[in-house]
Amino acid sequence: MLNTLLPILLFAALGLAVLGAGKRFLMWRRGRPAKVDWLGGLLAMPRRYLVDLHHVVERDKYMSRTHVATAGGFVLAALLAIVVHGFGLHNRILGFALLGACVLMFVGALFVAKRRRNPPARLSKGPWNRLPKSLLMFSVSFFIATLPVAGVLPADFGGWMLAAVLAVGVAWGVSELFFGMTWGGPMKHAFAGALHLAWHRRSERFGGGRSTGLKALDLDDRQAPLGVEKPTDFTWNQLLGFDACVQCGKCEAACPAFAAGQPLNPKKLIQDMVVGLAGGSDAKFAGSPYPGKAIGEHSGGPHLPIVNLGGKALVDAETLWSCTTCRACVEECPMMIEHVDAIVDMRRHLTLEKGATPNKGAEVLDNLIATDNPGGFAPGGRLNWAADLDLPLMSEKKSVDVLFWVGDGAFDMRNQRTLRAFVKVLKAANVDFAVLGLEERDSGDVARRLGDEATFQALAKRNIASMSQYRFNKIVSCDPHSFHVLKNEYGELGGHYQVLHHSTYMDELIGAEKLNLGQHKGGSVTYHDPCYLGRYNGEYEAPRAVLKAIGIEVKEMERSGFRSRCCGGGGGAPITDIPGKQRIPDMRMVDIQQTGAELVAVGCPQCTAMLEGVVEPRPQIKDIAELVADVLLEAPAPAKKPVPAKPEALEVH
Amino acid sequence: MTDLNIITLVSVGAHPTSGRARRAEQDARAVELGLRLAGERLQLLHAGDPREETLRAYLGMGLGEMAVLEQPPGADALPVLADYLRHAGAQLVLTGSQAETGEGSGMLPFLLAEQLGWPLVVGLAEVEKIEKGQAQVLQALPRGQRRRLKVRLPFIASVDNAAPAARQSAFGPARRGQLQASEVAIVDDSLLAEAQLQAARPRPKRLKVIKAKTGAERMKAATAKASGGGGQVLKDVSAQAGAEAIFKLLVEEGVLR
Structure with missing residues (x-):
């Protein structure tokens, strides 16, 4: 009896799965077109899955092993089950192989079940708590049903009763694992995830690459929507990406x-x-809600606006404006979903179409349009911080080695200290550098993260035009936000530069023995990774190498490197200022205090401002440039070789 | 929202620190007030260059079009505006108090009201209600005071910084909006042609000497009304007596000689 029932169940489930897959595919395709490499993506998918995705999952060893056993066992068991039970190929070897796959899957599923016993708050409940049972049911049912095939039990063992029980078990298993995959069950992640990897909107991320710059809106195309108003305004592969979660x-x-x-x-x-x-x-969402917002009050559809400014729709605007664009979510996501892209896309609609940038947003954008800086300061004062430094200007020198990109920190008195310190370092190393002076404008970072793509592109194009008049080898900036935008986001608008963060550049200078440095005196130091330097650009080593070179042993925070916690200053979050229960910089300061460090080294004007905004007593905050400038030894006469500092101080990795 | 026919006059402004063209602060507030009263039915009117992209910043507040009476720079805006308004059937005309570019004399609302023979409310802060051809409005006075006025329609109102702050201008509607140019007779501004412009000198500020010894006194000094000292309130006097009192004051103050 099982011999007739199993093929029917299997093929019915497979048929339904194919039907669901088609339906789901058409749902994704409601999104706007996107250029993908259809075949190449599919061919690259197994590698992306087994290597790139596995690297992310591997950070949680328990889960990666569990997943390898469960998923590997399932894929093997499913294929063999179709051959053995679907096509009735009752071969003993295949039978044993299927038994083995079932055991592997069963063991994996046990660990899945174990994690579900006291699940951490981050895990979704609901259907996800059903999944381990379904996995166990699938593996056990097929295991028993396969025993006769392997010759372990007689073919008619158990009679009608067992056959009926097994049929129910198999039906449950294949429902969840075959057509549940394409009809919106928890297993959807496997189906959508695989295709998402194949047709990912940032295929450069695979194979160790990095792709973090926001994608430009085509403002010349009057038909294209300005950002995302309704789900179908996303590109179709973005929709696919959401489904992979x-x-x-x-x-x-x-x-x-x-x-x-x-x-x-x-x-x-x-x-x-x-x-x-x-x-x-x-209402069916079984995870943590948005803090302070009840579940079940929001709804939407593919052609309905996502945000309703006057009431409730799918998502409230303040949810979108809470994001600091720190990319911690993207970094952690094992499915490589691009959360920040989606948030900025929706912000673009709110800003460009609705004029609904909250709090100080509108004022900052107006200032950027009228004065090229977010504070609305007179543009003529951009170089006042360096009035006594006699800085070389690009307009005079025309051609230099290093273009020093000052950034809008020029208007901020705290950041001016950093800038002056860095100039001191540049001069000590006899670097051939110049600044754009009044020809420099805001890089457009804040405008872009606030969704004002038009202002970003206007600023970027004018900056690119300014820079195209001059010749320089590289740009160096003390501001990771400018650095990121110049390096990764100007390219699409025609500006291709070699850009370095000042920590990277100082690391190079130290490596080339251009700096005569003493040793840092004072207490212990920790280092705070800026998101736009670390996660966005992968620079974790250079700042630490510079600190090491001046005799600082960094007391690392628990959340450092790619897991560094944001200071709360990115993405225009201090401007939109959405209220919460506590402030992000306060939380980060707790992280810092836990190391017992008396000083925190930073490399970003935003981080400096946010962390210095935390009430005392707290560790002091200093930019890496300040720390280096503090220990600069007066350059000896150029004729004689500088007394080498302690050799270990010059070691650079 | 009312079914009122409202026109807001807008001009090209200049940012105070950069001098770059922008939507004028007070005009944008006048647009905001109009939008709150009439919604998308608000009409915008500008006399000048219809190719001036800065004007789009007003459309970006959520309006589909703006009428532009095409004029070269230096032409007199007053007669063409008056002519347009006379035939437009407007019930309420909103303007800023003073332009940020050009002459910026702040005279336009007064001259327009004079030419049209309409009442003028300066410093309009809020329109409370409109019924039976009459509007009840709040006029802004210094130090946050408000005066409730009843004005017959149609009338002109100028707004200053007491009016609600202008909403954000969005790129999409600004780009889609239409600047509808119409040709008008060009009237030369003879005064502007002859007159000489010179940069304004910053007015010297009186030094504030704080004599207060206690916190309470300092608070009082900081919040006290600037008192004129003299002056008198005339009540229930004849028109003749009132006119004489005013005449006497004007002579005393040197306004009349």
């Missing part, structure tokens, strides 16, 4: 806004996009 909540655990009690949870946001994609309400 496995609801592991790694993003939620890493999100600074969520931890601060601001109404954002990256996982919920992605799930809301899935709700928007398929239509419905968020």
Whole structure:
């Protein structure tokens, strides 16, 4: 009896799965067109899955091993089951192989079940708590059903009763694991995730690459929507990406806004996009809500606006404005979903179409348009901080080695100290450098993260035009935001430069023995990785090498490197200022204080401002440039070789 | 929102620190006030260059089009505006108090009101209600005071910084909006042609000597009304007596000689 029932169940489930897949595919395709490498992507997919994705999952060893066993066992068992039970190829070897696959899957599923016993808050419950049972049911049912094939048990063992029980078990298993995959069950992540990897919007991320610059809006195309108003305004592969979410909540655990009690949870946001994609309400969401917002009150559909400024739709505007664009969620996401892109896309609509940038947003954007700096300062004062430094100007020198990009910190009295310190370092190393002076404008970073793509592009194009008049080998900036934008986001608009963060450049100078440095005196030091230097550009080593060169042994924070917690200053978050239960910089200061360090080294004007905004007593905050300038030894006469500092101080990795 | 026919006059402004063209602060507030009263039915009117892209910043506040009476720079805007308004059937005309570019004399609302023979409310802060051809409005006075006025329609109102702050101008609607140019007779501004312009000198500021010894006195000094000292309130006097009192004051102050 099983011999007739199993093929029917298997093929029915497979048929339904194919039907669901088609339906789901058409749902994604409601999005706007995107250029993808259809075949190349599919061919590259296994490698992306087994290597790139596995690297991310591997950070959690327990889960990566569990997943390898469960998923590997399942894929093997499913293929063999189709051959053995579907096509009735009752071969003993295949039978034993299937038994082995079932055992592997069973063991994996046990660990899945174990994690679900006291799940951390970040995990979704609901259907996800059902999944381990379904996995166990699938593996056990097929194991028993395969025993006769392997010749372990007689063919008619157990009679009608067992056959009926097994049929139910198999039906449950294949429902969850075959067509549940394409009809919106938890296993959807496997189906959508695989295709998402194949047709990812940032395929450069695979194979160790990095792609973090926001993608430009084509403002010349009057038909294209300005940002995303409704789910179908996303590109279709973005919609596909949302569907790949496995609801592991790694993003939620890493999100600074969520931890601060601001109404954002990256996982919920992605799930809301899935709700928007398929239509419905968020009532079935079984994870943590947006802090302070009840579940079940929001709903949407593919052609309905995502944000309703006057009431409730799918997502509230303040959720989108809570994001600091720190990319911690993207870094953690094992499915490589691009949360920040989606958030900025939706912000673009709010700013460019609705004129609804909250709080100081409108004022800052107006200032950027009228004065080229967010503070609305008279543009003529851009170089006042260096009035006594006699800085060489590009307009006079025309051609230099290093263009020093000052950034808008020029108007901020705290940051001016950093800038002056860095100039001291540059001069001590006899670097051939110059500044753009009054020809420099805001890089456009804040405008872009606030969704004002038009102002960003206007600023960027004028900066590119200024720079195209001159010749220089590289740009060096003390501001990771300018650095990121110049390096990764000007390219699309025609500006291709070699850009270095000042920590990287100082590392080079130290490596080339251009600086005569003493040793840092004073207490212990920790280092705070700026998001736009670290996660956005992968520079974790140079700042640490510079600190090491001046005799500082960094007392690392628990969350450092790629897991560094944002200071709260990115993405225009201090401007939109969405209230939460606590402030992000306060949380970061707790991280800093836990190391017992008396000083925190930073490399970003935003981080400096945010961390210095924390009430005392707290560790002092100093930019790396200040720390280096503090220990500069007066250059000896150029004729004789400088007395080498202690050799270990010059070691650079 | 009312079914009122409202026209807001807008000009090209200049940013105070950079001098770059922008939507004028007070005009934008006048647009905001108009939008709150009439929504998208608000009409915008500008006399000048219809190719001036800065004007789009007003459209970006959520309006589809703006009428532009095409004029070269230096032409007199007053007669063409008056002519347009006379035939436009406007019930309420909103303007800023003073332009940020050009002459910026702040005279336009007064001269327009004079030419049209309409009442003028300066410093309009809020329109409370409009019924039976009459508007009840709040006029802004210094130090946050408000005066409630009843004005018959149609009338002109100028707004200053007491009016609600202008909403953000969005790129999309600004780009889509239409600047509808119409040809008008060009009237030369003879005064501007002959007159000489010279940069304004900053007015010297009186030094503030704080004599207060206690916190309470300092608070009082900081919040006290600037008192004129003299002056008198005339009540229930005849028109003749009132006119004589005013005449006497004007002579005393040197306004009349």
